[in-house]
Amino acid sequence: MDLADGILAGDRLALARTLSLVENGTDEGKSILSILYPHTGKAHLVGVTGASGTGKSSLVNQLARYYRNPAPDWQPRRVAIVAVDPTSPFTGGAILGDRIRMRDLAGDSGVFIRSMATRGSLGGIASATSAVAQVLDAAGYDLILIETVGAGQSEVDIARLAHTTIVVEAPGFGDDIQAIKAGILEIADVLVVNKADLPGVENTERALRGSLNLAHPLPHRFMHHGMIEIVPEQTAASAVNEPLWVPPILRTVALDGTGIPKLVEAISNHRLHLETTGGWEQRERWRLQTELDLLLQTTLMDEFRLSLPEGAYEHALQDMFERRMSPFQAIEKLIDRSRGRA
Amino acid sequence: MSERKIRVLIAKPGLDGHDRGAKVVARALRDAGMEVIYTGLRQTPEMISEAALQEDVDAVGLSILSGAHMALVPRVLELLKANGQEHVKVFLGGIVPDEDVPLLLNLGVIGIYGPGTLSDTYVSAIRKAILATAA
Numbered sequence: 001m002d003l004a005d006g007i008l009a010g011d012r013l014a015l016a017r018t019l020s021l022v023e024n025g026t027d028e029g030k031s032i033l034s035i036l037y038p039h040t041g042k043a044h045l046v047g048v049t050g051a052s053g054t055g056k057s058s059l060v061n062q063l064a065r066y067y068r069n070p071a072p073d074w075q076p077r078r079v080a081i082v083a084v085d086p087t088s089p090f091t092g093g094a095i096l097g098d099r100i101r102m103r104d105l106a107g108d109s110g111v112f113i114r115s116m117a118t119r120g121s122l123g124g125i126a127s128a129t130s131a132v133a134q135v136l137d138a139a140g141y142d143l144i145l146i147e148t149v150g151a152g153q154s155e156v157d158i159a160r161l162a163h164t165t166i167v168v169e170a171p172g173f174g175d176d177i178q179a180i181k182a183g184i185l186e187i188a189d190v191l192v193v194n195k196a197d198l199p200g201v202e203n204t205e206r207a208l209r210g211s212l213n214l215a216h217p218l219p220h221r222f223m224h225h226g227m228i229e230i231v232p233e234q235t236a237a238s239a240v241n242e243p244l245w246v247p248p249i250l251r252t253v254a255l256d257g258t259g260i261p262k263l264v265e266a267i268s269n270h271r272l273h274l275e276t277t278g279g280w281e282q283r284e285r286w287r288l289q290t291e292l293d294l295l296l297q298t299t300l301m302d303e304f305r306l307s308l309p310e311g312a313y314e315h316a317l318q319d320m321f322e323r324r325m326s327p328f329q330a331i332e333k334l335i336d337r338s339r340g341r342a
Numbered sequence: 343m344s345e346r347k348i349r350v351l352i353a354k355p356g357l358d359g360h361d362r363g364a365k366v367v368a369r370a371l372r373d374a375g376m377e378v379i380y381t382g383l384r385q386t387p388e389m390i391s392e393a394a395l396q397e398d399v400d401a402v403g404l405s406i407l408s409g410a411h412m413a414l415v416p417r418v419l420e421l422l423k424a425n426g427q428e429h430v431k432v433f434l435g436g437i438v439p440d441e442d443v444p445l446l447l448n449l450g451v452i453g454i455y456g457p458g459t460l461s462d463t464y465v466s467a468i469r470k471a472i473l474a475t476a477a
Contacts, residue, residue, distance in 0.1 A: 017398055092347075
């Protein structure tokens, strides 16, 4: 059977195969993605990020459990989980261990868990994570939980991908100066203090609250690998008019599920907020723009490399190495050579 | 960029709680450039085959020290096949008595690597078996 048809018909093997093809950047994966694309855009993408050892995987496990067995007046949702762990920069290998904390979800056909290695990306997710999420979206999962690698301060790519970003903290992870630094706290739509049964939880919560009060109201401006985002004028204007979302700070104990119903409520409140203020559409546009920009970059780069005469690139690199040319001069020369001048 | 990454699931079926060996193997495979999904202790064959499906792995390594291998391994092989994953290579680690080795190899297990096996031995055997089917 055709893989795309299989996915739309709910075939899990076809889904798993396609995720590999997409992750490996194959042409087959790209053409399946093009067939599936009109079926995407329905799922709620929720990012879960935070430092190593704060309990992200356990929290994702509890969230998925709750969405499968919610309060009586709620419909169970179909949940996909994308769990990202780092690739070794030396060997290219990886240990993907997030499933260890997700054993409660085994045997439920409404849950699909996929582990991913970063494969060289530094932003906390893999470069194919967005495409993987699209396939899961087309496969009919209502909620896609994306768990980043253990993220410190600047792994903020998840905010460009997810509609709702949850930042997980735990007691004992640094003082209030950590909390007012730029980066990961700024991207939080919901802040979670996990391991709330440990001593020090009040201090952590107070530090977070203090930093939030300082941080809001501020317009969200996303930086991506050092790229400065130019927010289109009309979206910038609507952002000003939009009622402010102040990230709630919630306590959870992921081991026993304490605080999970409140967290789920906060996630749906955030979705409602995005839908009523136009923020949903805005985030979709931002996400698609990032994706288009990244694809353009890699595609143009590949094309450009092909358009250069053989050895030109290595030659420019050598000139830079011997300090005969600055990087800017090297670029000028390479562009000239690709256009057949010089 | 369409580099083929080998993906391996390392699992501990059954009730023994000793996973040092499984972790050593996971690490050796990682160092050989593979992506290793580690599922943790006390997995049922159903959990293992489900994880193998979702993760679209090329191989599954089972570590068993409880003596239950003649019950657990055939069950895992059966479930992989039922899921349409008969191409997935299965290898074993842990404690397997000599007389069971030919029986397990006959069932389709590609290798049994007990304590003391050099990591080069299983890394190259696993890679060879996977690349042979992929070609």
